[in-house]
Amino acid sequence: MFRVTAEAAQGTVAFDIEGDRKLVLGLEDNGVDILHRCGGNAKCTTCRVEILAGDPGEIGEVEKAILATKTDLNDHTRLSCQVRVMDDLHVKVIRQASVEGMDAGGRPTE
Ligand code: FES
Numbered sequence: 001m002f003r004v005t006a007e008a009a010q011g012t013v014a015f016d017i018e019g020d021r022k023l024v025l026g027l028e029d030n031g032v033d034i035l036h037r038c039g040g041n042a043k044c045t046t047c048r049v050e051i052l053a054g055d056p057g058e059i060g061e062v063e064k065a066i067l068a069t070k071t072d073l074n075d076h077t078r079l080s081c082q083v084r085v086m087d088d089l090h091v092k093v094i095r096q097a098s099v100e101g102m103d104a105g106g107r108p109t110e
Contacts, residue, residue, distance in 0.1 A: 008027075025110065036108055039108055
């Protein structure tokens with residue numbers, strides 16, 4: 001089990017998550033309505049988070065390629081649909097359904 005602390009629109013949300021589980025699902029299951037518009041396929045980047053502390057693991061080629069197309073991100077940005085939790089993490093959630101007034105998107109698979 002790892003501990004995730006997320007800075008979200010509603011404030012700080014903290015929860016435990018099983019190792020190797022997708023970060024996006026942990027966030028959603030603990031009340032953070034993070035966007036995941038492409039359903040967890042590393043295409044939309046709406047599930048992005050800023051990693052404030054902890055090791056999110058190696059970035060894959062597909063994730064790296066889509067993030068490289070965005071100019072408004074920093075080096076600590078990761079796609080929460082591609083991060084499988086393997087460390088305690090402190091993250092900042094960038095985009096939420098309730099803030100943007102849009103549907104979150106299809107739920108990513110486990
Ligand atoms: S990139 Fe679309 S849900 Fe993660």
